[in-house]
Amino acid sequence: MMLRGLWKLTWIEIKVFLREPMGAFGTIVFPALIFLGLSRVPSLRLATTSPGASSYILVALPVLVSLLIAISAVLSLVTIISIYREGGILKRLRATPLRPQTILTAHVIVKLILTAATLALLVAAGKRYYPIGVHVPLLSFTMALLISTWSILSIGFLIASIVPTARFAQPIGAIILYPMIGLSGVFVRVESLPPVLHGVARVLPFTYAVPLLQGIWNGEAWSAHVGDVAVLVVVFVVCTAVSAKVFRWE
Amino acid sequence: MGSVIQVSGVRKTYGAMVAVDEVSFEVNDGEIFGLIGPNGAGKTTTMECIEGLRRPDRGTISVLGLDPFRDVYKLQDRIGVQLQQAQLQKRIKVWEAVDLWASLYKKKAVEGKVLLEQLGLTDKRDAWFMNLSGGQKQRLFIALALINDPEVVFLDELTTGLDPQSRRAIWDLVRGIRERGKTVFLTTHLMEEAERLCDRVAIIEHGRIIDIDKPERLVDRHCPERSVVLATDDPNAEERFRAIPRVETVTRAELRYTIRGRGDDLVTEVIRCLSENRIRVTDFRTILPNLEDVFLKLTGHSIRE
Numbered sequence: 001m002m003l004r005g006l007w008k009l010t011w012i013e014i015k016v017f018l019r020e021p022m023g024a025f026g027t028i029v030f031p032a033l034i035f036l037g038l039s040r041v042p043s044l045r046l047a048t049t050s051p052g053a054s055s056y057i058l059v060a061l062p063v064l065v066s067l068l069i070a071i072s073a074v075l076s077l078v079t080i081i082s083i084y085r086e087g088g089i090l091k092r093l094r095a096t097p098l099r100p101q102t103i104l105t106a107h108v109i110v111k112l113i114l115t116a117a118t119l120a121l122l123v124a125a126g127k128r129y130y131p132i133g134v135h136v137p138l139l140s141f142t143m144a145l146l147i148s149t150w151s152i153l154s155i156g157f158l159i160a161s162i163v164p165t166a167r168f169a170q171p172i173g174a175i176i177l178y179p180m181i182g183l184s185g186v187f188v189r190v191e192s193l194p195p196v197l198h199g200v201a202r203v204l205p206f207t208y209a210v211p212l213l214q215g216i217w218n219g220e221a222w223s224a225h226v227g228d229v230a231v232l233v234v235v236f237v238v239c240t241a242v243s244a245k246v247f248r249w250e
Numbered sequence: 251m252g253s254v255i256q257v258s259g260v261r262k263t264y265g266a267m268v269a270v271d272e273v274s275f276e277v278n279d280g281e282i283f284g285l286i287g288p289n290g291a292g293k294t295t296t297m298e299c300i301e302g303l304r305r306p307d308r309g310t311i312s313v314l315g316l317d318p319f320r321d322v323y324k325l326q327d328r329i330g331v332q333l334q335q336a337q338l339q340k341r342i343k344v345w346e347a348v349d350l351w352a353s354l355y356k357k358k359a360v361e362g363k364v365l366l367e368q369l370g371l372t373d374k375r376d377a378w379f380m381n382l383s384g385g386q387k388q389r390l391f392i393a394l395a396l397i398n399d400p401e402v403v404f405l406d407e408l409t410t411g412l413d414p415q416s417r418r419a420i421w422d423l424v425r426g427i428r429e430r431g432k433t434v435f436l437t438t439h440l441m442e443e444a445e446r447l448c449d450r451v452a453i454i455e456h457g458r459i460i461d462i463d464k465p466e467r468l469v470d471r472h473c474p475e476r477s478v479v480l481a482t483d484d485p486n487a488e489e490r491f492r493a494i495p496r497v498e499t500v501t502r503a504e505l506r507y508t509i510r511g512r513g514d515d516l517v518t519e520v521i522r523c524l525s526e527n528r529i530r531v532t533d534f535r536t537i538l539p540n541l542e543d544v545f546l547k548l549t550g551h552s553i554r555e
């Protein structure tokens with residue numbers, strides 16, 4: 001019964017999102033175009049095909065791109081939730097037998113599907129233009145990215161709970177989320193950060209998403225990353241529990 | 251005729267602001283009950299407590315024998331709700347919204363197609379929500395409120411912001427809901443709407459209910475004054491009018507007289523006086539008080555602040 005509602009709502013949210021002028025293009029196609037554009041830059045091309053291609057291109061770049069996809073999904077979630085709240089859409093949906101968690105779950109599912117679709121398109125583009133030759137376990141990597149996104153989405157709900165109006169949703173979300181990448185170890189190793197930042201980094205989910213994504217990309221086994229996954233799950237549980245307390249429906 | 255909603259001693263505060271204070275009333279099965287008052291009087295808060303969307307600080311509410319807060323999902327299944335200033339997803343199509351809502355209720359839903367037809371939205375079924383006019387949006391919200399064939403329908407400021415023509419069309423729809431045996435609970439700050447639509451109204455101000463009754467009884471109780479305005483060139487008219495029983499004042503501006511008195515018989519008495527004295531009149535109007543006057547009398551100010 002409620003599953004039928006969840007499925008309908010999810011499907012409608014996907015359609016509504018794709019109807020937005022920048023919806024499909026901005027989230028799914030645009031990253032792929034950027035990616036293809038980069039592939040035309042001769043030095044990058046050379047770097048990937050030459051035997052001594054830097055590990056940055058081979059591992060860090062895909063991971064960074066993946067994180068950016070995840071963040072854009074989260075920002076989009078924060079924006080949509082605050083627009084829906086401001087417009088009374090959340091309240092209207094709540095005045096039905098729908099459970100509140102069903103409404104929010106639908107949005108999480110939409111974002112995860114879009115994340116997977118974006119990744120799939122990038123991989124397809126990459127296969128065509130980046131003949132890297134490494135065997136990346138795509139299915140596992142997609143799983144890892146979805147787990148990471150899922151965890152970061154729960155932070156999105158916390159942000160959505162605190163942003164005052166829809167106008168501030170995107171900037172506040174960006175201010176909170178993007179610095180997390182800087183601390184995540186994708187640019188600088190977490191161990192080499194100053195102690196204070198190191199401490200901050202250790203409680204951020206990105207810090208665990210990055211080694212998970214990098215490890216899986218490099219073909220490591222899931223068993224090597226149980227700790228990372230566990231932390232991401234804990235982040236999800238904690239953030240969801242806190243949002244459940246502070247989330248505002250109107 | 252039993253009551254389907256019982257509200258007793260309900261109080262709701264937001265911080266230091268008391269939104270609803272000691273509100274008690276009952277809504278009978280099959281009637282259109284209106285909660286009327288100016289913006290900020292506590293209408294919406296009261297309604298949302300009854301719908302289970304807010305929890306009152308004090309007091310008890312029962313709707314169809316259910317506690318709206320504790321049994322909120324059971325209740326939602328049996329009621330239909332239209333919220334004030336609600337929106338839907340900008341780019342959701344009319345039929346998609348109806349289809350989604352139909353899937354949310356346990357009860358056998360009303361046929362969405364029939365509903366859209368009844369509400370005159372059939373040719374808009376593929377339109378995006380954002381491209382609908384104000385009246386069409388409200389009709390869609392009525393459709394969503396009726397999709398589960400509810401026993402009680404809640405309508406909050408249903409016609410605010412609509413042009414008179416759309417407003418009248420929506421009044422007909424609401425009467426239609428009652429004719430199908432549903433109970434309607436509505437709020438409005440439009441006295442004309444309350445007067446034309448409601449079987450009973452409760453006047454609320456500053457979170458308190460001032461009086462509850464049928465609109466005409468409220469008028470009789472609080473505003474028994476009646477006035478007749480007429481024009482005549484009969485030189486003896488003023489003297490005759492003053493002799494009419496129950497007349498309190500007669501004022502004259504050139505050939506135009508205003509006769510004021512109390513009670514329903516005033517108009518009859520004036521007509522009898524005209525006919526007995528063969529007074530020729532070129533104009534005749536009655537001015538009867540309405541809910542607007544009742545509100546003014548009870549609160550000391552107009553409802554349109």
